[in-house]
Amino acid sequence: MFLIEHATGPRQRGTRAMSTENYDPYYPDQPVVDQYIQVWAKQPAFGLKPAFIWADDGRRAGTSSYTAVTYSELNAAVQRMALSLLETVSRGDTVLLLASPGLRLIKLIFACQRAGLVAVPIMPPDPSKLGTAAQGAAYGHLLRAVSQTRPSAVVADAGYIDMVMKSPVAVLKCLRWVSVGRLESRASSVASDDELGRTGYKGCGPRDTYLIQYTSGATGAPKPVVVTAGAAAHNVRAARKSYDLHPGSVIASWLPQYHDCGLMFLLLTVVAGATCVLASHAAFVRRPRLWLELVAEFKATCTPVPSFALPLVLKRGRSEHGTRPLELGSLRNLILVNEPIYKSSVDEFVEEFGRAGLDAASISPSYGLAENSTFVSTAWRGTEGKLWSGRLSLPSYKKLLPSAxxxxxxxxxxxxxxxxxxxxxxxxxxxxxxxxxxxxxxxxxxxxxxxxxxxxxxxxxxxxxxxxxxxxxxxxxxxxxxxxxxxxxxxxxxSADVIATNRQRRVHAHYIETAAFDSSPDSLRGGCVAAFAMSPSSVVVVAELQKGRGNAHQSSICDGIRRAAWKEGLRIGSVVLVESGGLPKTTSGKLRRGSAREKLLSGKLPKIFVAHYGEAEGSASTWVRDGEEMEKCGTSWVAGEVGGELAGMVVMASGSASDRLHLQSSL
The missing domain is CATH 2.30.38.10 (Luciferase; Domain 3)
Incomplete structure (x- = not known):
């Protein structure tokens, strides 16, 4: 187990105590989440009930297949996998989890807790790119996790392990690798059911570390958060109470299982005795309508999504994008888990899918972070929710919905x-x-x-x-x-994303980014606009162009972004248009603005077009494109090749010499 060192000694929580919050006194709260599985598996009404259902979505709409594991099957598999793990590692050891999303990974996560191990779920980087220039940020994160957590073993799919062993990355090849399939197949011969029943619970205790959960890394390098089994159990019990979940609840989720929120809903399912229908996040990105199809098919009552998923579904998940009818009237909780949560985006979503039975009262704006084991609060009104003209009744402030x-x-x-x-x-x-x-x-x-x-x-x-x-x-x-x-x-x-200028303006970056996208929604990628300060006098907006869109009117796009930012009270010094996928993001899809700034300074952003704007409105400037000089009032533009050097030199006739030099050198 890990000991967190503090200069003042062990940290105390005072007299704050855990209260009993379970929905039924006949099933008292358990000290750790894994023990709920044992409770449900022994109940006749639960033993044959599906705990988790995995949707393997086909490339074509309507071709999904499903695999389920009941509570009794889950309990037996977890117990046997836990014993099998302990043949390779010892109680208290750290295990890095790189298995593919699915039922196996779910069993593995709970098996680690039952074995008394510390689990570190990580997004598996593409093994075919290991040791190459294209290995990406996920590879760096894996090396970070290996260095910081010092795992005794790494569990992954057999094919993944084979590719790692063929790669040139020595630091990975020297680790102890264990095939999750081998764990699963060997488990059946480890112990008999009678023997398992006599062993008693020897897994993680409430004060034991059971998880190292990395933060998203949106504002810096991802940090390894140490979570005890007791803290996680308290957290999901509080969430269960807040969302009024119970054994009759059905959860639908495509959130990555190695992220704090995706993992929390696995634990929440077990604590509530509910059923959870899962799909991979890759399947959702490929076909966003899949999410709503799962809600409709399984009559889901609860579903968590990041707020940026709503515009994506509106764009690619409407009725014309699928043949399966949607009936969303079963939803009681549509949980929005990423801030900021814009009211306009939610209103548009409710208006569109209200036709399919979506109740606006189900909207549950929520707040959480890894440092509190994920869940903190929700603004959901439950049965108190009231509608006016079919609209969301929650108030708003500066365009945002509340989260508690x-x-x-x-x-x-x-x-x-x-x-x-x-x-x-x-x-x-x-x-x-x-x-x-x-x-x-x-x-x-x-x-x-x-x-x-x-x-x-x-x-x-x-x-x-x-x-x-x-x-x-x-x-x-x-x-x-x-x-x-x-x-x-x-x-x-x-706080780290607030843009402060020498005009004493302090603006949250997401307001500028949202306004910039809304200025050219048909040309820019949603959720792919980043605003940040290069200096107190220079604010830059970097925006991804949709593939095949906006190339003929790049200067107009930049001007529109500048005007939109000005309406938010901020003067923009430069706008940089980059190719699709050019902005760095976390594995959960959050913008990494600091990383984008570093890439801009180092020339590593795949620029397509750059526009510089001077301090003074109406002052003349010159831009050069394809060897032809043209004048544009207050602006200078530069066209560049994707991934290549900027085409031509910029001659600016507006702004101070220091501003011109700074922008020229930084861009």
Missing amino acids: RLPSLASAAKEPEIEVVIVDGENGEPVEDGVVGEIWVSSPSNASGYLRHPSASREVFCASLPGRAGISFVRTGDCGLVRGTERYLYVLGR
Whole structure:
């Protein structure tokens, strides 16, 4: 097990206690999630009930096939795989999980907990590119995980292991590799059912580390978050209560199983005794309508998606993109898990799929982070939801939906399961409702810290409020505020992504990015626009062009982006159009703005077109394209080859000499 070192010794949670939240007193809460599997497997009504169903989507719509595992089958497979794992590693060892998404990976995740192992789920990088120039960020993340977690074994598919062994990457080849298929096949001969029943539970205890969950890496290098089995159990019980899930619930999810949110819904399924229908995230990206087809076919009552999935489905998942009819009236929770959550995007989605029975009251804007074992809060109203003209009844602030309803100040004496406070980041004092501050979270769900990062752990996980000695808070790094009599929490964005200019303007980058995309939605890729400051006087927008779109009117696209940003109160110095897929993202699809800035500075972005804008409105400038000089008021453009050098020299007649030199050298 891992010990998180703090200069002040072990971190205490004060007297904050876990309460019993289960829906049925005959099935009391279990100390760790894996033990719920054993409880359900022994019940006649649950033993033959599907716990997980895997949808293997075909290339053509309507060709999906399904494989299910019941609670009794899951329990037996987990127990046998756990014993098989312990033939290779010892209790407390770390195991890196690189298996492909599917039922095997689910069994493996729970088997690690039952074996008392520390699981580290990682997105498998393409093995055919290992050791080549095209190996990508996923390869770097794998090496980071190997270095930081020091695994005793790596579990992957047999074919993947073969390709690793044929690669030139020595640091991977020297690891102990175990085939997940071999674990599964050997498990049947490890112990008899009678022997398994007599062994008792010897898996992770509530205080044992069971998971190293990496952060997304949107604002820096992904960090290894240490999660105990007890913290994870508390977290999914709190989520179960908040979303009112129960054995009759059916969850549909395509979220990656190696990410915090995707993993949480596996645990949430088991705690609720529900059924979860799963598909791979690659299948969703290939055919977004698959998600709604699964909801309709299995009458799902709950489904989690990142908020950026809604525009993608609106574009590629409408009725004309499939032949299977949709009936979405079964949904009680459409959980939006990524901030920011724009009301306009949700309204458009509800209007479109309300025709298929989607109830606006099912919209569940939510907030979470790996440092709190994932779940923090939701603004879902449950049975209180009311509709006006079929529209979402939740309020909005600066175009955003809320992600929580906090307890009223009158009921503050009752300690919440997960406490959320808005704090002045400079002095650590709570702020009044209506004032923007940093979001802090305290609960038994709080993770233990960052693995082998004691100073960062102290800074993030050991915050305290005046007069609250012994209670630790997690500093989320997110800006938020509480508004209204119902005390709705609005998550405005990451503090690290705020753009500050020398005009004393502070704007969250996503507002500029959303406005930029809306200026040319037919030419730009949704969710693929990044805004950041190169200096206090220079803000840059980088946008991906759709394949085969916008090439004839690139200057107009740039001008439209500039005007849209100005309406948000920010003057843009440059707009860079890049090829599709050119912006760096996390494995969960979040923009990595800092990485995009670094790539821009190093010349590694695949530029298609660049527009520079001067400080003064109306000042003349010159651009050169194909050897022909033309004038454009206040603007200079540069056309470049994808992946190649910029074509021609820019001569700017607007802005100061230092600005011209800075933009020229940085772009």
